[in-house]
Every structure is written in structure tokens, then in C-alpha cells.
Amino acid sequence: MAGKNKDASLNKRAFTSGFFFILAQLFARGLTFAVTPIYSRLLTKAQYGVVRTYESWLLIAYTIMSLCLWRSVDVAKKDFEDDYNGYVSSVHTLSYIAIAFFFGLCMIFKTQVQDFCQMDDLMFYTCFLYVFTYTSMLYVQRRDKQVLKYKFSTMATLLTIVPGTFLSIWLIYRGRVQGLIGQLVDRRVIGYYVPQIIGGAVVAIVIWTQGKKFINLKYWKYGLAFSLPLIPEALSIQIMNQSDKIMIQKMISKEAAGVFAIATTISFIIWILEDSVWNAWIPWLYAKIGEGAEKEVAKPWLSVMHMFGILSWILVMLAPEEILILGGAKYKMAVWLIAPMVSGTLFRFYSYSYSALQNYYKRTQYVAAGTIGTMVLNVILNYVCILNFGYMAAAYTTAFSYIILLLVQGILEHKITGMVIVPLHKTVLIAIAYGAINLLSMNLYRVAWYYRYAVMILVVGAAAIALRKQMMAVLKMFKKK
Structure with a gap:
């Protein structure tokens, strides 16, 4: 009984501190x-x-x-x-x-x-x-x-x-x-x-x-x-996130960098939520690993993955209005950057579950190796594609690089730790599905706005009904009494 009360108290404190941490970050x-x-x-x-x-x-x-x-x-x-x-x-x-x-x-x-x-x-x-x-x-x-x-x-x-x-x-x-x-x-x-x-x-x-x-x-x-050992990995992540704007400013113009930056502000919305949730999630994740209860992680994590996949799609559907509000008509070309950008951010978030185990067991050099390789690929692709296809290509090369990172980290997790929290094939299928939906949804920009809104309301309503129980379970997991 004492052990249960202690666990309940820990979960309550984790929920409270995590909630305020997320609130402050948001x-x-x-x-x-x-x-x-x-x-x-x-x-x-x-x-x-x-x-x-x-x-x-x-x-x-x-x-x-x-x-x-x-x-x-x-x-x-x-x-x-x-x-x-x-x-x-x-x-x-x-x-x-x-x-x-x-x-x-x-x-x-x-x-x-x-x-x-x-x-x-x-x-x-x-x-x-x-x-x-x-x-x-x-x-x-x-x-x-x-x-x-x-x-x-x-x-x-x-x-x-x-x-x-x-x-x-x-x-x-x-x-x-x-x-x-x-x-x-x-x-x-x-x-x-x-x-x-x-x-x-x-x-x-x-x-x-x-x-x-x-x-x-x-x-x-x-x-x-x-x-x-984490410096190359952390630096590689930052270079992947930031090099596109730097390269566009140097290779194209400051104005093009400004348009690209407005679009990254949209992907920053989901980035904020993802990192805030992850920062609140990881102490609980490490506690479960320490208890040998890794199997309890997969189900709620899959629910979180779907939640952010749907959120990324909503941002894509609202892209024309978002750009109009954020920058006005002079930034209208940024609307075509939103889908690949938020998809790339989503793929990055999905990769966290695989690098977390390597960090927990202090195998950080392997996390770094996978990330460095992906960063080098991204910089090369950015240079070649910006040069040949213009600054918008950088959004697609970064998204592609993040799904490669997801694959690399997933393979390394199993080979190095011998453990799997979420099977890699499930994560990849979910990532590809949401990425494809996001890109295809750009076709709706060419029709009247009310068609987009009708589709969005129907899909979000169905998703809310389908995922309600799973998401409530995730919240209760942290707030046991």
C-alpha cells in the first residue's frame, strides 16, 4: 500500500510539474x-x-x-x-x-x-x-x-x-x-x-x-x-533545422530567406507542442525503463503519435489563412512550404522514441553517428536542390532527411540496446501515411475555402471520437491518485 501511495504521489507531482512546464513553454x-x-x-x-x-x-x-x-x-x-x-x-x-x-x-x-x-x-x-x-x-x-x-x-x-x-x-x-x-x-x-x-x-x-x-x-x-559525444548529434540537429535559412540567404536572397522563415513559423507551432510534451514525457519514460516496464510505453506513445499526426494535418489544411495572418500577401508563396515542413517536424518527433533508449543507456555516440550522417546528407541535398530547383526545395530535402533519421535511429536502437519500445515498421508506416496525406492535401488550396473546412471538420470529428479514450488514458497515466 505504501508503495502504491508513493507511486501515486510521484505521478501526481510529475503531472503537475509537467503541466506547468508545458504551459510555460507554450x-x-x-x-x-x-x-x-x-x-x-x-x-x-x-x-x-x-x-x-x-x-x-x-x-x-x-x-x-x-x-x-x-x-x-x-x-x-x-x-x-x-x-x-x-x-x-x-x-x-x-x-x-x-x-x-x-x-x-x-x-x-x-x-x-x-x-x-x-x-x-x-x-x-x-x-x-x-x-x-x-x-x-x-x-x-x-x-x-x-x-x-x-x-x-x-x-x-x-x-x-x-x-x-x-x-x-x-x-x-x-x-x-x-x-x-x-x-x-x-x-x-x-x-x-x-x-x-x-x-x-x-x-x-x-x-x-x-x-x-x-x-x-x-x-x-x-x-x-x-x-x-552528444555535441555532434545536437549540432547536426541544429544544422538540419537552421542550415536551410542560412543557405537560402547566401545562395538566393535575404527576401527568400524571409519567406522561408515565415513558413518555418508554422512548423514551429507543432515543434513547440512536440518538444513540450516530450520534455514532460521523458522523466516518466526513463522511470518506466528503470522499472523494467517498457511494454507499458508503446500503447500511449502510439496515441501521442496519432495526435500529432492529425495536428500536423490541421496546420496544413489551414496554411493559406495562417500565412495571410502571419505575413500578409507579400509572403503568399510560403503556403506551399507548410506541408513538407510540418511533415519533417513530425518525423523528427517520431525519432525521439528511438534515440531516448540510447541516451538512457549512455550509448550517445551511436545517436551522434546516425544524426551526423543524416545532417551531412541534408546539407548536400539542400545545396544541390536549392541550386537546381530554388529555395522551396529545402523544405522537401529536410523532410526527407528526417525520415532517414527516423530509420537510422530505429535500427540503431534495436541493434545496440536489444530493446524495442515501438516497432520500427509501425512508426515508418504512420510517418509515411501522415506525410503523404499532408502533401496531397495541398491540392485543396485550389478549391473554395469552405470545402477545405468541411473536410477538416469531418476528419477531426471522427479522429476525436476514435482517439478520445486513448488520449484520456495517457492523461490518467500521469495523474493517478
Whole structure:
């Protein structure tokens, strides 16, 4: 009885912390989506392309410079439970040392780095300050997720994103009113990132104050052993996600990068939901693996897969209206990018269930190998297809690369761990089915809008009836009393 009460309490805490974690992520990231119509109208297409490409460079930069040590926080909870805050504090210090090293290296080649990344001095220095402090945010989010607490990391997220978003909009608007059109990109950089840098610095101080450890070679060795093999994998994922915008800006134009970026905002909706659900799901998944209860995972995970497959299709069906709202008529060509983009995001999400086992058993080098190979394929395909077919081809090459990643990770999971949570053939069939439906649904853009809406209402209604019991079971699984 005591064991059951303990499990019920754990599930309740996991549900509560997971719910608030998802809520904070949805609000913070959703705010970025919500203000896109404002940015796209205040900035020119070229300026919007520059802003989004700069974001891509930041995502690549923090992945490399932090050494991905924050990812070890998930597994360290099990091995250093008695000094968990000390572990986080110590490894956090090591990330800062690594970032400082990369900053010094880039200062030596400052001119070359700025030319390659197309950054002015403000963007260059802001990049490094942001990498320092955003890394701190990643540490506290992962730490609090593992200890099933949510208040501090939730407030830290909201109190940095919200002020930055509205300050940047105000600065851009004032710039337009004053006729300072050439300064709008820099005004967005200052307004959006400075509040996050200040908030992240406060979080860094809190981490060190709570952990009270700056240097611990044992913790550093553990963190490096887990995280270093993940750097190529994490970097490859970021390159797959971001290289298309960077390559389009360099190979086609800033305006084309802006159109492509508007379309990625749509896929970002499902990306937000997928990552939020996965981040709340993974502590429960690892707990089930630790209990030897992997068989309990497959059924609810299949339900989640179908839920996101249907959601991706809804986004495809609403693409004309989404683009009109987000960017207006000048971005109308982006509508043809939505289906391959959200399909690729869906394939990426499906691959998580296979890489999770390899991460749990610390076989991270195999995760990295599969991802690196897929990234190289994606970059090559991007280059060839953009050159020969135009910038829209990048959406299709990325989707294709993600389904290859799904296949690779699924094969590696079985060969390396000897375990299978969800049979690979089931996942591939589901992925191909939803991908094909998404692409075929683009034909409905050529008919009157009410035909699309009628089809959507019928299908969503039928799916809600069919999947209602399964999804309720997933929620009850976390909220047992």
C-alpha cells in the first residue's frame, strides 16, 4: 500500500510539474509565434530574413559552445541524487569556461567570423552574451524538470521572454516612426535579447548560490563523458533545422530567406507542442525503463503519435489563412512550404522514441553517428536542390532527411540496446501515411475555402471520437491518485 501511495504521489507531482512546464513553454514560445504578424509587417522581407537567420546562428552557437553539458543534467539526477544541485552548479561552471574559450577564439578571427555569419558588431557581441546566459536557463529548466518543481524555472522563462518581446516591438515601431529604417534589425536585437541576457545572468547566480560548487573534477568528467559525444548529434540537429535559412540567404536572397522563415513559423507551432510534451514525457519514460516496464510505453506513445499526426494535418489544411495572418500577401508563396515542413517536424518527433533508449543507456555516440550522417546528407541535398530547383526545395530535402533519421535511429536502437519500445515498421508506416496525406492535401488550396473546412471538420470529428479514450488514458497515466 505504501508503495502504491508513493507511486501515486510521484505521478501526481510529475503531472503537475509537467503541466506547468508545458504551459510555460507554450506561452513563451507561443508568444514568439503570436507576435510574428507584427514583426513581419514592421520589418521588410529582407530584414525579417536577417533576423530569423541570426536566430539560426544563435541556436548553432549555444549548442557548440556550451559543450551540451546541460544535457547531462537529465541523467545525473540518478547518479548524484545526494548532491544534485552541486553537480548542476559545477558543470554549469564548466560550460561557462568553454563558452569563454570559444569567445576568445572567435575574437582572434573576428573579421572572418562576422563576414561568414553576416553579423555587425552588435550582433556579434550580443551572440556571446546570449549564449552564456541562455545556457544557464537550459540548466535550470532541466534541473527543475528532474526534481519535479516548476515555479522558479517557469517564472524565469516568462520574466525574460515577455519583456524582451514587447521591448523589441516598441523599439522597432519607434524606429519606423523616426524614419530609422536601417536600424530596425539592431533595434530588434537590443530589445529582444538584452532582457534575456539580464534574466539569464540572475539565473546563473542562483544556480551557483544553490549548488555552492564551481569546480569538481568528478562531476566534470561525468558530464563530459555523457555530453561530448552528444555535441555532434545536437549540432547536426541544429544544422538540419537552421542550415536551410542560412543557405537560402547566401545562395538566393535575404527576401527568400524571409519567406522561408515565415513558413518555418508554422512548423514551429507543432515543434513547440512536440518538444513540450516530450520534455514532460521523458522523466516518466526513463522511470518506466528503470522499472523494467517498457511494454507499458508503446500503447500511449502510439496515441501521442496519432495526435500529432492529425495536428500536423490541421496546420496544413489551414496554411493559406495562417500565412495571410502571419505575413500578409507579400509572403503568399510560403503556403506551399507548410506541408513538407510540418511533415519533417513530425518525423523528427517520431525519432525521439528511438534515440531516448540510447541516451538512457549512455550509448550517445551511436545517436551522434546516425544524426551526423543524416545532417551531412541534408546539407548536400539542400545545396544541390536549392541550386537546381530554388529555395522551396529545402523544405522537401529536410523532410526527407528526417525520415532517414527516423530509420537510422530505429535500427540503431534495436541493434545496440536489444530493446524495442515501438516497432520500427509501425512508426515508418504512420510517418509515411501522415506525410503523404499532408502533401496531397495541398491540392485543396485550389478549391473554395469552405470545402477545405468541411473536410477538416469531418476528419477531426471522427479522429476525436476514435482517439478520445486513448488520449484520456495517457492523461490518467500521469495523474493517478
